[in-house]
Amino acid sequence: MSIETELKKNGIEVIKELDSYTIDQIAQKVANRLYQTFPNYGFSEEEIYSKLSNLNMYKAKMPEGMSEANYFYKNSSIYFNINIPNEDLEEFAVHECIHHLQEVKDKKNNLVKMGLSNYSDSDVYGLGLNEAAVQLMACKAIGIQKDFVKYFDINFESISPSYYPLECCLVNQLAYLLGEDVLFESTLNSNNNFKEKFISEMSIKTYICLQNALDSILEAEENIIKLNNKILEFDDRNKRCENMSEKINEIKSEILLTFLKTQNQIISSYFNSSFKKIKTLEDVEKYRRKLYNFKDYLGSTDGYTFYHNYYVEQMAALEHKYNILENGGTETALQVSNKKQNWFTLIINKIKSLFEKKEVIKESK
Numbered sequence: 001m002s003i004e005t006e007l008k009k010n011g012i013e014v015i016k017e018l019d020s021y022t023i024d025q026i027a028q029k030v031a032n033r034l035y036q037t038f039p040n041y042g043f044s045e046e047e048i049y050s051k052l053s054n055l056n057m058y059k060a061k062m063p064e065g066m067s068e069a070n071y072f073y074k075n076s077s078i079y080f081n082i083n084i085p086n087e088d089l090e091e092f093a094v095h096e097c098i099h100h101l102q103e104v105k106d107k108k109n110n111l112v113k114m115g116l117s118n119y120s121d122s123d124v125y126g127l128g129l130n131e132a133a134v135q136l137m138a139c140k141a142i143g144i145q146k147d148f149v150k151y152f153d154i155n156f157e158s159i160s161p162s163y164y165p166l167e168c169c170l171v172n173q174l175a176y177l178l179g180e181d182v183l184f185e186s187t188l189n190s191n192n193n194f195k196e197k198f199i200s201e202m203s204i205k206t207y208i209c210l211q212n213a214l215d216s217i218l219e220a221e222e223n224i225i226k227l228n229n230k231i232l233e234f235d236d237r238n239k240r241c242e243n244m245s246e247k248i249n250e251i252k253s254e255i256l257l258t259f260l261k262t263q264n265q266i267i268s269s270y271f272n273s274s275f276k277k278i279k280t281l282e283d284v285e286k287y288r289r290k291l292y293n294f295k296d297y298l299g300s301t302d303g304y305t306f307y308h309n310y311y312v313e314q315m316a317a318l319e320h321k322y323n324i325l326e327n328g329g330t331e332t333a334l335q336v337s338n339k340k341q342n343w344f345t346l347i348i349n350k351i352k353s354l355f356e357k358k359e360v361i362k363e364s365k
Contacts, residue, residue: 003075011063012070015082018057022086027052029090030097037141041185043101052097059084064232065225067163071096073103073111095138095163102134102190115187116194128214132167133187135160136175139168152252154259156299166221166259166299167214170266173297174198174210177270177290206269213262220251220258227251256301263299264306271314275321284322288315 007014027049035045056077062068068081069092078096080089104113111119116133117126139159149161160168175183178197186194198207227244234241271291278284291314298307 003072006074007060007072007079010070011066012079013061014079015059015061018059018080018089022089023055023057024053026057026090026093027055027097030093033090033094033141034098034101038137038184038188040181041188043188048101051101055097055100057089057093063225064229068092069096071099073099073105073114074109076100091142094141095134098134098137098188102130102188104190113190115190126211126215128164128167128216128218129171129211130187131218132164132171132214133183135164135168136172137184137187152256152259153301154256154299155301157296164218166217166255169297169299170210170214170259170262173263173266173294176294176297177201177266202266202269202273206265209265210262213258216258217255220255224248224251259299260301260304260306267294267307267310271310275314275317278321278325281322281325284318284325288318 031045031049031052034048035043054076056075058077058079059082060079062070062079062081068084070079071077072079078093078100080092084092099114102115103111106112113119115130117124117130136159144159146157146159147161149156149158149165151165154166154169156165156169158165158169158172171183178194178201182194182197186192195207227248231241231244271287274287274290278287291311295307300307
């Protein structure tokens with residue numbers, strides 16, 4: 001399939017090519033942003049600029065709901081929506097430029113790997129994971145501030161409210177749990193460091209489930225865009241439009257369920273594994289703090305109780321673990337704790353009461 005045919009298939013109509021000066025300016029600014037934000041990931045600013053300045057860039061008509069910019073690896077080109085003012089092109093270019101930096105091709109110029117995604121003759125794996133990681137990097141480089149958003153009845157705080165928000169929410173949870181550096185370094189350099197750390201901290205089963213879930217959410221969102229564009233083609237509402245609207249609502253419900261199931265799996269897999277590794281009183285406190293602060297990365301909806309219930313359950317187990325460690329690793333800790341509450345028990349009870357107060361307030365609304 002030719003580039004022109006593939007572009008048309010995706011609804012992209014090229015209007016004009018950007019001049020060399022504009023491309024050079026974009027390359028310089030993006031290279032500076034990326035290097036200043038991620039200076040320790042193996043690329044110098046000069047290397048980044050050299051790679052980006054050789055890109056082809058175009059203005060084009062884009063389908064409604066599609067990204068404002070798209071990178072095509074087959075001809076190393078970026079296509080910008082014709083409606084983007086020239087002064088804003090740099091901001092939209094960052095995400096696509098990262099894609100160019102991370103691509104790995106074979107001798108026949110076939111794409112083999114792009115960041116956290118893998119390409120084969122028959123399928124692509126990890127596209128949703130990679131897109132979310134790249135978008136988080138782009139937002140960080142641009143300096144977008146966090147904002148509270150709501151998508152498909154899911155509430156959360158995001159630095160990417162416009163692009164891949166749900167995928168970014170889940171991947172941002174992983175960045176918090178496993179570390180931003182290993183996530184972003186692996187994304188930019190297309191290596192397995194992040195995957196290996198994920199598996200060591202959680203499991204290969206959880207990694208595959210997460211990868212598939214993010215791909216599923218990404219595909220479902222694309223299907224919603226396609227259905228919405230079909231609806232726009234009709235002048236008057238008819239039975240067919242109603243059926244497509246119902247289908248969109250079904251897809252949204254599926255996305256919500258997939259998101260919550262994946263989030264719950266991240267929580268239980270990571271913190272169950274971490275709990276088994278607790279050896280000292282300091283480990284107990286680190287675990288407590290990390291689980292408590294996870295609430296800031298949570299996606300929540302009406303009736304969602306998994307995190308709250310899991311937290312209360314783990315705090316009880318953690319209190320028991322603390323008492324045992326404090327008494328030299330023996331079960332006599334339970335007898336001691338009945339006579340006198342230690343400082344950790346007091347903290348646990350205070351946190352539990354805060355959760356209970358929040359639930360009472362929520363129920364009274």
